[in-house]
Amino acid sequence: MAVYTDVSFEELEVFLTAYDLGEPHVFKGIAEGVSNSNYYLQTEKGAYILTLYEMRVEAADLPFYLGLMEHLAGAGIRCPTPVRARNGEVTGLLNGRHAAILTFLDGVSLRRPTAEHCQQAGLALAGLHKAGQSFTGTRKNALGLVSWRKLADDCAAGADSVADGMRALIDEELAALEAAWPAALPQGIIHADLFPDNVLFVNDRVSGIIDFYFACNDALAYDLAVTLNAWCFEPDGAFNVTKARALTAGYQQKLALSSDEKAALPLLCRGAAIRFLLTRLYDWINRNPAALVRPKDPREFARRLRFHRTIKNAEAYGL
């Protein structure tokens, strides 16, 4: 978590001349996000986040991400809303980076969500899926099933240095997933990264969903599988079925899962676990000791994957 691109107040002032936001009163770099530089900005008109998009975000995808947030906000979802410049654009250039100003949302992210928070998160995810149905933009899931083989190949040589048996686990799992991956599940806009960091709460109610920079079109139930992986394991690695029950129940308050989706859930959870296992493994093997960001431990998701491999049906997830 870091600010990669430095912006002086004077550079901000020039950038703001394109907007109708009035005089800036507060401007502080915030230690948030691993892919972008973020500044907290307060002007006469309100509170905002100024985001500078660094290398990891494809400029070509920005209209999708920002258009999606604008659409969702218009549909009543609490998420950052891009502020348009007077010329109608949602992005501008600032210190060599594409940059956008988004509304700032009050709320805090939880490190140890309770079952009730999980239920709220499930409800919010379903709300997002429903609101996404009327969005016309599309983006392929760049970290979906078809991407995993290449990531695995890139990690193959280093995998066992991270944990014994890691390479075999991945090979075996990928073969199984490629053979059995369900293709006909209901599709739509998914968040694809709904970890507790990306859900804000005020007084134990969801006050916002943030970080849409992995959003894409994919199976809705896969997004639920990502969220189960992200919210329902304890720090000691144990699966918390009470939280899973709460999360899926919250989801189904708004959007009922089909029998196909339920049947696929164990496999989707394995897929979601290997997706985060692979990206973390890649970042771990290729980490730069001088980098500002410490890579996350990939082994956590190897344990989650092993858990999901023991599951025979969706009942284990409280369904």
Next chain:
Amino acid sequence: MAVYTDVSFEELEVFLTAYDLGEPHVFKGIAEGVSNSNYYLQTEKGAYILTLYEMRVEAADLPFYLGLMEHLAGAGIRCPTPVRARNGEVTGLLNGRHAAILTFLDGVSLRRPTAEHCQQAGLALAGLHKAGQSFTGTRKNALGLVSWRKLADDCAAGADSVADGMRALIDEELAALEAAWPAALPQGIIHADLFPDNVLFVNDRVSGIIDFYFACNDALAYDLAVTLNAWCFEPDGAFNVTKARALTAGYQQKLALSSDEKAALPLLCRGAAIRFLLTRLYDWINRNPAALVRPKDPREFARRLRFHRTIKNAEAYGL
């Protein structure tokens, strides 16, 4: 600029039970300060900074720093004010660090202050000196004249690797300063680090002075010399006498300099330059390539020192 000590929302919640600040609504690590970890905190009651004091700040000095800010705020100076816990304490322990909650000040720090901003900064410095006169706490200047020799010795072996002639410049200068340093100038509470980062502006007016963690008792005119060094040189190294004139004029709007202070100013400016030269040089030589903070270039202050050595009297500073 970094957050060194991680605080989860749940850890914050426990810490806040000792305070009457109501429910927290926003909690974000901010990329500010090189010695401490800082979080932006918004609760029902207002906006605050939560500071965790890291190694560089002596715990024994915290009552001085926090007491000073409380005193100055009571005297009408816009500076962060410590919030007392219900038990009356201004610090508590959080994740193994001493921690304090201070009021948050609106305002932005300038990278390229104009002469008018310099005049404002001078005025604010004099206001701080005046308000400090009734403060009873005391703290020696740990980075004053007597500390420079040891710093120079610690840097001696590495100095010339940073710039040719650096070691000789320092040795020669220290001998001169030790021989001629004025001992009888008016003393008081000084900020001792009033760089543009530490002065906040809203609509071109000073809205706050921050970062009192070098404050101490020393010659008031030495603080003006620090501030001249910090505000009146251009990025290309040139001294801007218009800014110096504005700064000293601003100062004297509130507090007239004595003839002794004026006469000492060139020497005090040399002292202030070598103080920052030495600490930067030390940090540069002892830098850790994996650290989150990039050290500042010490050579900038070698240039400033060389400039001050050419000055014969305070008129050169616009006095």
